[in-house]
Amino acid sequence: MKDSNKKPELLVPLKNFKSLNAVLDNADAVYFGVESFNMRMYSDNFKLEDLPKIVKTCHATHISAYLTTNVVIYENEFNLLNKILDKAVEAEIDAVIIHDIGAINLVKEKNLSFHISTQANISNSRSAKFYEDIGAERLILARELSLEQISEIKTTLKKAEIETFVHGAQCTSISGRCYFSAEICESQGYSANRGRCIQPCRRKWTVSDEQSNEFLYDGAFFINAKDLCMIEHIPKLIEANIDAFKIEGRMRDPIYVEEVTSCYREAIDAYYDNTFTETKVKNWVNRLEKVYNRGFSTGFYFGLPKGSEIQREFDGNISNFKKIDIGKVLNYYPERKAAKILLTSGKVQLNDEIYIIGTHTDTYLKQKVDSIQIKQKKNLTETPFVTSKENRLAIGIAVDKPVKKNDKVFKLVHR
Template structure:
């Protein structure tokens, strides 16, 4: 099977040089100059056909989960999920799961054909060995498919217990010999350092016989080598806030003044020169498949469930489209549009094609560059299961027919969203509600497709606040950005 996914206009003398210079992961690509006859406007148009290997080993899509809501957001699209408990993982500021929930989470995932990976990838100290052992034993008893580890003590305990383990990107595996070392220790997978090119990934994957390779394809990039950074610890003067202990305060995302010992200041004009953009490889799915990696990983255990859902869905569609031979530029544009609306710092391809440069850093905006936000508009007052009707108390803004409305649990596992198709106020159908404020609430009834619980929070996802602000209107004051 071949997939036409690239379009180039080169002179005929350049074509031979171009194809002879293609990297090895594109070996087998074939030019089709005769296609130019269908496009007379471009005399020298030809297409590149990426071969889709028949019978190739399935490539896993791995999604992040910070809580039950994120798990529900990912379950329709991911092949596997990864998460942490409240100890020894590098996202201690995420909600995380209780260790007592591991069995329930594992059963929930396995019932939906999802693999389950537990992150235990922090640096381990002597006084934590017992906690480490208890955590891995609980994971093994629950049937967790693998633990994601970094510290050699964690690897040793996992070997003793007999739980499968993956090597975290914190181990900075950057070459075949290192990967083979962990393969000999019994690792079933190595999560490669983010600082590798496509060619380097392919070389490592090709040098392993029993251990698979996992690579990050989307999400935050650390300015340090695979996250092994001590800047947060130094700035806070406490290992409590070490990035290697899961509590990084992200000083790299701030503006800095750089002054040397002679009081000379390097002028950066207020730019954030360490604030890396987010990795996004949705445009290069064929190239990723050619590396031989067995798992494509999405970063985002600190992100909102809507982020997890959108990103996982886009990559699911992209991977399936590639394998089905329907991966097109129009689809890529649509996926990029969706990804640009959820949290992002701008996009980069990281180290996959070349070493990052200044253009791969977001100099001006510290956080989310998207103009879309989750706006909390109210909460669930009551739910009538037979009629599938929810009563919502609006406290902020208004709703109208056609809005996409989100329900998120407040101390519950609720997460779903749907279009508003009908609304009633005081028993009468309405197309739009009055504007609610913190002092003047509005009670509205809406038909829903799933069960909700009292006090579940209600949101809309919109860029309206920004548009109104630009238009000089005052409505932005009633919104609380989430």
């Protein structure tokens, strides 16, 4: 059994301050990249000058902040890496996620705590001990390990923690160390090992034989892995003494990050409260299916993935829900904790779940509508249906947190 006094850390992805604001109530730790040297260079990465604000915001709510610098580093890049790490020291970052040996050496010179990235492909106890012996505080194990193999590695370590992924996109290649993208683009500028993968594995490929006869392999996307989802198996992961559960998703919007984080927070807490039930699992899975997903699998945790764990029919999101833009904030009234919303599409009803997200601000708010006012008419249960610019409508609603002018208002609706 797991030590009841130490829950596994719930580690969640960030791409901007909106994502950070979305997880402040439920995350134990966050990981993110800045402008260079991380595995999600197409994401809305933070700027280097954002580091102090990120760390200060996290530490104010007892959240750990980890900076990703987990790409291959070339000789001419160490000056920039050195600058980034100096800023990380000044900001009092909690740890750096890294795997390049030269970069590890530089991190150690600065006395920064460091975690070994899954890019290092740690798949056995000897590799794990090597990184532990050179000072790594945590090892993010290869994704291709079974739960039994993970447990075996854990028992050989004296100090280093282990971290594994529990949810999100999976690479077809070994722990993401793939040259497919760079090869078909004939450029290292599109290398997965530099955070610039164009995800060719998500496409439908034509197969041809020596006579140039072409056919679609099984008529499908044959290397398009489903997303990892381990929420049903949280008790087994906790009892395997895994120290940190990691959610993938630094390319995802804050609605995704908030919902996934919330579900896994509830699942971990339910285990320790002895309230983890099949009914709750079904509810969590239903909620996870509402946000971006390619279908779910358990990856390598219980053996080699089968053909059924490839998403053959679709290349992207299969959620039955979509995010629609229904309006924007016209004004916020702090004394009344209310906002005036310009409704530009659809309608709003009491108990609707809405999202207010900044376009040029850091606003993120998810809440249910518990009041509606139109002009002087209060206590309404719904608004008229807006279909065009001509019948756009200004409405008043109570809001749980401050919002700003021009913040967008969204709903999730069935496709």
